[in-house]
Amino acid sequence: MPEIAPRLRVSGIRKSFGATAALAGVEFSVAPGEVHALVGENGAGKSTLMKILSGALSPDAGSMELDGRPYAPQDPLEARQAGVVMVHQELAIAPHLTVAQNIVLGAEPTRSGLLRHAAARRAAGEALAQLDRPDIPLDEPAGSLSIAEQQLVEIARALALGCRVLVLDEPTSSLTQADARNLFALVRRLRDQGQSVIYISHFLEEVQALSDRYTVLRDGASVAFGGTAGTNPGELARLMVGRQVDELYARTPRAQGEVLLSVNALAGAKGPVSASLELRRGEVLGIAGLVGAGRSELLRAIFGLDPVRSGSVSVHASAAPGSPGLRWRQGSGFLSEDRKREGLALGLSLESNLTLPGLRPWVRPAALEAETADWIRRLGVRASGPLQAVGLLSGGNQQKIAFGRLLRNGADVLLLDEPTRGVDIGAKQNIYRLIDELACAGKAVLMVSSYLPELMGTCDRIAVMCRGVLGPALPVSEWSEHRIMLAAAGAAA
Numbered sequence: 001m002p003e004i005a006p007r008l009r010v011s012g013i014r015k016s017f018g019a020t021a022a023l024a025g026v027e028f029s030v031a032p033g034e035v036h037a038l039v040g041e042n043g044a045g046k047s048t049l050m051k052i053l054s055g056a057l058s059p060d061a062g063s064m065e066l067d068g069r070p071y072a073p074q075d076p077l078e079a080r081q082a083g084v085v086m087v088h089q090e091l092a093i094a095p096h097l098t099v100a101q102n103i104v105l106g107a108e109p110t111r112s113g114l115l116r117h118a119a120a121r122r123a124a125g126e127a128l129a130q131l132d133r134p135d136i137p138l139d140e141p142a143g144s145l146s147i148a149e150q151q152l153v154e155i156a157r158a159l160a161l162g163c164r165v166l167v168l169d170e171p172t173s174s175l176t177q178a179d180a181r182n183l184f185a186l187v188r189r190l191r192d193q194g195q196s197v198i199y200i201s202h203f204l205e206e207v208q209a210l211s212d213r214y215t216v217l218r219d220g221a222s223v224a225f226g227g228t229a230g231t232n233p234g235e236l237a238r239l240m241v242g243r244q245v246d247e248l249y250a251r252t253p254r255a256q257g258e259v260l261l262s263v264n265a266l267a268g269a270k271g272p273v274s275a276s277l278e279l280r281r282g283e284v285l286g287i288a289g290l291v292g293a294g295r296s297e298l299l300r301a302i303f304g305l306d307p308v309r310s311g312s313v314s315v316h317a318s319a320a321p322g323s324p325g326l327r328w329r330q331g332s333g334f335l336s337e338d339r340k341r342e343g344l345a346l347g348l349s350l351e352s353n354l355t356l357p358g359l360r361p362w363v364r365p366a367a368l369e370a371e372t373a374d375w376i377r378r379l380g381v382r383a384s385g386p387l388q389a390v391g392l393l394s395g396g397n398q399q400k401i402a403f404g405r406l407l408r409n410g411a412d413v414l415l416l417d418e419p420t421r422g423v424d425i426g427a428k429q430n431i432y433r434l435i436d437e438l439a440c441a442g443k444a445v446l447m448v449s450s451y452l453p454e455l456m457g458t459c460d461r462i463a464v465m466c467r468g469v470l471g472p473a474l475p476v477s478e479w480s481e482h483r484i485m486l487a488a489a490g491a492a493a
Helices: 046-053 076-082 099-103 117-130 147-160 177-192 204-210 233-241 295-303 324-330 339-343 350-358 365-379 395-408 425-440 452-458 481-488
Strands: 008-017 020-030 034-039 061-066 084-087 165-169 196-200 213-218 221-227 259-268 275-280 284-289 308-315 332-335 413-417 444-448 461-466
Touching (some): 034 046, 034 204, 046 165, 046 196, 196 204, 233 425, 259 444, 284 295, 284 452, 284 481, 295 308, 295 324, 295 413, 324 332, 365 395, 395 425, 425 444
Parallel strands (some): 020 221, 165 196, 332 413
Antiparallel strands (some): 008 020
16 A cells, blocks of 8 residues: 655754754654654754744744645744644633634635625534534634633634644643543544644653654654554653653652641632641642532632632641731742743743742842752753743743742642643653652642542542532542542542
8 A cells, every 4th residue: 555645744844042953853744634643841842843834933944845845834824824723732712702703713704805704604613513513602702612612613713724734732731531532532533534633742641542653852853753553651751751761650658747737628719619638747638620620729729819718727737817928928839730820920030930939138149040040950940040031941841940939938838739731751750759859858748630640649648629529538549540530520439
């Protein structure tokens, strides 16, 4: 059987920013009717390559072909018109426009300069029907839809534009497990219709289950490629980081001490409905549950970010009403799941992000810079120096800076909301090791995660939240992923 010609071929692509080589001769191709996974650590070059494919950047060297013809888009609009469409992890929905208006946005059917409303609705309806979701209302504001439905609207927009190559960037990072399964079925259906799909994900189990072939980027170069059926997540992780990843989850024996955090019948204005727990020094306690169950709201209520209706929170035996400032002074630290909007000031330097919460006016700038450089070394952050803007770092390195701020301010109780969301396998391993070291050093860690293997691998106890109510915390040995999911869904084990 003759080999299918690639729909998109990338040859020898290079791109540098100053003295930094982001891409160093990347080779990559995707065929019609194929799901091709692009994997690599944060900073490996995936984002730069995708910006070149989507017309946001121009390469310094190399060439691209689309269906055998030269392809060199000058901007994202030209790329979309050629049929290469990217759905970003952070969705680009216009929330005030209707679903139909979002789907035809940029390709509105017109006649004599006037919008053809009936044709626009018809095109939008046909695109949703192709996704097997004709039930999504065309006249509803897109902002009123769930995240999963907004994602479908973006994919429908790609199809309405005549998409030939669909790029999905971390498409399941904000989806429930049920929505993720629906997305996988959709991707397979698009593949069977002849679409070319480039799938970018840090979840290697997804890559294994969904893709036909893979390409691994490391340090700006394509270092491995092949059929996904002939590999496994462990081998992909080794190729990504350039070393064997034998023990992803660090679990050193931990000595537990006195109770540092006590929560009693806590009910928040935004959630939870009711939560009680005790967290001891030297312990990692995990909170599991479905998206929307109230896990993040629990951490925010404990830290004083959201108002509390009833119940109490005691930190270091102090049960005073909470505010973020008080919690900082009591020795608590909060790591937000949304590091871009809440966790970090992206336009400020590493130094500012690390030191602002505990900044003293009499500290010399040179001393702050030296201290920040020491934290960069201790945390293993890849950066040009303390004065680099934190927004220029990879996701994993940004997360290390967010951790570093908590540690620099001496927090004993760490409230971690999705601490590894959006980071690669190497950064995850570093974060798991850091959490283990903190617990062994006597810190108390309360951690929310949607990734069950992560909870099973790092925690001493796990409690499951269902519809805003937190269940009892049990030793991790008494849980299985199946039992956690039953508890999260409100079913009997």
